[in-house]
Amino acid sequence: MLIAERFIMSSQFTPNNPLPQEAKVPEEIARFSPEVEAEIERHLAKYPPERKRSAILPLMFIVQRERGGYLDPPGVAYLADRLGVRITDIWEVATFYSMINTEPVGRYHIQVCKTLSCKIMGADRITEQCSKRLGIKPGETTPDGLFSLSVVECLGSCGTAPMLQLGFDYHENLTEAKVNELLDRCQRGEYQPTVGVKTSA
């Protein structure tokens, strides 16, 4: 079946749940290196052969990592093809999970926890500091595409609050000085945040 046909077969997007901007019928399908393909195979092998769809989230993280930080249309087409599901099935799942990006994000994605334990230990100060230094509000990306700032819900670091996650890395027991140092390192290009899940077993 053609990708376009698959797409047209079903549209589960309601006015309340609009089709993401990027959900056009993809014209091309992403291709990956043999190493990445092998990594994808390792994930698929965890589930019964007729249950390939179970690998959808692990694979989304990989595609996201390989396609510049988000699920672009060729990446989505790849997932649908690889898992034998419709394009809409991919979007349906992608839009449910907050860690799956359907739009580009900055190279340094700063996510400050805002939930109660962090809040009472000064999370707002951290958000404000990041906001001021980067000149963006939570939910925005700097014009150079380098930084995105988000406020997120509890990340399981409540005992080491306040905290933020940068890429996949946890930064805990934050102080003003620590945040400044971290942003300095990012701006100087000295910080490599971990992006994308790499798993072996």
Place this chain on the structure above:
Amino acid sequence: MFIGAIGCEPLQLKRVNLENSHRLDVYRKNGGYEALKKVLDGMSPDDVINEVKKSALRGRGGAGFPTGMKWSFVPKDNPKPKYVVCNADESEPGTFKDRYLMERDPHMLIEGMLIAAYALGSQTCYIYTRGEYRYLIEIADEAIREAREAGLVGEKILGTNFSCNVYTHTGAGAYICGEETALLNSLEGLRGHPRMKPPFPAVAGLYGSPTVVNNVETLTAVPDIIKMGGEAYQKLGTEKSGGTKLWSVSGHVNRPGVYELPMGYDDMEKFIMEDCGGMLNDKKLKAVIPGGSSVYIMPAADILGKDVRMDYEGLVAAGSMVGSGGFIVMDETVDVFESTKNLIEFYKHESCGWCTPCREGTDWLVKVFKRIASGEGRPEDAQLLLDICDNIEGKSFCPLGDAAAWPIQSAIKKFPEDFKRHLARLTETEGALT
């Protein structure tokens, strides 16, 4: 951050402070995989389930359901494959114990899962970990690899006829996926909406097969139960709440951390004021949320001088719940209106949108909270909040709806003055605050 036991010998936290505690050799040197050996050397699956029943172990994920009983619900004659799924989604605000168990002692979890799989006749285990805990997935993958090489995972474990695989699986940022049926949908590659119960997962879970879902802390208790015997484990705690429990302590104390306490530890005041190092900056205690964001808030007056016993029954008697053990301490500077607003924003964000009372109700609650916060509150707003809660609680598809209502109901009841202050225009006789 402090990690250790108070009032008992460390059991689940026995190894966490050892160097390289995540490695197989360290685990084995310190009693690791002895329970699995004991099980495979001569216990029947029913023997294992009986020991777990005797241990009075109750599920540590939040609901406190007796683990042995849950395991005994798995039908033996069902020809389908059976699954053991570890719930490592840990997203209840205030909770971070599973994180340290998996970071420091991943083999304890693998051993617990293998014993569960043996008892239930399962050959496949999945560890569903929240996506943000990526580094824990890597630690678990490495531990699984070590265990596989040592013949502890995979075909013919320890040379017996028992074969079992353990796999990690990642979530991707959704609190609702901690709810066991939503977790199973997520593991099947779907949106994380909860499923109708019954059928319960024990009968029809992952791929429609019998499935046991247990929390990390529940499964990591199993090796010790087998080693010391169910009865001895139960005796560490109380008659109905066996063993020890991990408490994730955060907020305004001098020594936040993960604390292992015997079930039935008899004084919450001592726990806060001494064990956790007392209040930060010598401020006064105002309130505690003892079991994660979903449980009732406790005012200081219900704790100080009240000998609150820290177990399932003791906390219910004191007006709250054990929940996930996420123990959030708040001092006198905290405005309970603000802290409740913060939590309801969490529930609104995490409502999966499947059912109307929760999806629309949490949205409406946030709107009312925001209105009050902006100084535009109406006299009847406190009552309105309670009415909305009434329309969510017990009327939602899954317990997330209830969990959103409870903090508000208890906060308005226990801290009316904090709401009154924001509702300056509230007339004296109106509303729920009088």
